[in-house]
Amino acid sequence: MTIRLRVKNMLDPRLLRAFTAIIDTGSFTLAAERLHLTQSTISQQIGRLEDAVGSVLIERSARPLGPTTTGERLLGYARRLLALQQEAEAALGDPAGTTSIRIGMAEDIVDAAMARTFSNFARRHREIRLDVTAGLSRELMKRYRDGEFDIVIVKENEPDPDCRATFAEPLAWFESADTPVDIHMAGSRADPIPLVAFPLGGLYREAMFARVECEDRRWYVACAASSLHNVLVAVEAGLGISLLPVRATGDYRVRPYAPFGVETAMAVTLYSWESAGVVSELVDSMQAVLAARAAQFPPHTEMVEARS
CATH class of the missing domain: 1.10.10.10 (Winged helix-like DNA-binding domain superfamily/Winged helix DNA-binding domain)
Structure with missing residues (x-):
């Protein structure tokens, strides 16, 4: 003692x-x-x-x-x-970072413009910490409905009525610019056609299978990857073709897969539980980023044939 x-x-x-x-x-x-x-x-x-x-x-x-x-x-x-x-x-x-806003986002939405929006908001509201989770849209939406997120931006076929805003996301089929899937000799083509897909539950997976079967072509999954970047890298390397957001392909050596072309646009949808206060201020800023993003790539935008 x-x-x-x-x-x-x-x-x-x-x-x-x-x-x-x-x-x-x-x-x-x-x-x-x-x-x-x-x-x-x-x-x-x-x-x-x-x-x-x-x-x-x-x-x-x-x-x-x-x-x-x-x-x-x-x-x-x-x-x-x-x-x-x-x-x-x-x-x-110091109250900085003592209040959390939980945000879930499809991974390719977390770009430089969205990051600047978060940075500007954080400077105005030092007391708030932004907890951002990137992932697959279906899982993010489930977690939002379970109350794990305050704000979520997901990709889906049809937005729910309680969304704050929704924008079209043009989709198209892509193959490697250096190693095309089809063998362009004497009209031959890959059979079965190799696909690069997200894992089970991935948003584009079922749509890919349905489209290939509609084209009366056999298929198999040559590679499954859990992130958009990994899917794009696999397509770039020539592992197969994939259905992808047009906007996401610009920095990769890929090109449109001519036999399939474009698909019906996906919806990029913003949801938020709160409609007032600082959360609503952040939602308005995020919505502005999505609007500018959609204006850059409207549906049916003409695509270049190869990426240099």
Whole structure:
């Protein structure tokens, strides 16, 4: 019990503050003035600290006052402990990042324009932390309906009536610009045709199978990838063809797969539980980004034949 009390007194910031003030000013009197205490209070605090340490800390015969050998060893620790206390008090007293807005987004929606929107919003509202999760639309929508997200942007065939906004997402079939799937010799073509798809539950997967079968062509899944980037890389490498958002293909060596062409546009839909306050402010900004994004790639936009 006695040892525990001595350690507690040794770490008492009031005692450490008195000790460092004496060393900094070289005087009990000046230290008392700095800390707005009486000289007797300062003397008592140093006495308690020396009792806790078990050694004299101030060389009282020196002018100005200075630390003893033990005092020198303690001084660095004292300053660090006081700095940590000040840092902790500042952090706990600052409301920055104490309120969370949970956002779920299809991965290709998290682009530079959306990131700038988040950055601008965060500067205006330091108290808010944006928790952004990127993933597959069906899973994100399920989690939104379960209350795990405050805002969600998903891709779907038809938007629900409670959406805040919806925009068309042009889709088309793509193959590698360097390694075409079909062998363009004597009219031959790949049979069965290799597909690059998202895993089970992926948004475009069933639509891909239905379209290929409608074209009276056999197919198989040559590669399944869980992210849009990985699907595009697989198509770029010539593993197969895939149904993809036109907007997402610009930085990859892919080209439209002429036999299939474009598909019916998908809906990019924004949902939010709240319709007022700071959440609504953020939703309005996100909606503006989606509107500008849709204007760049309207449905039936003419596509270039190859990416350079």
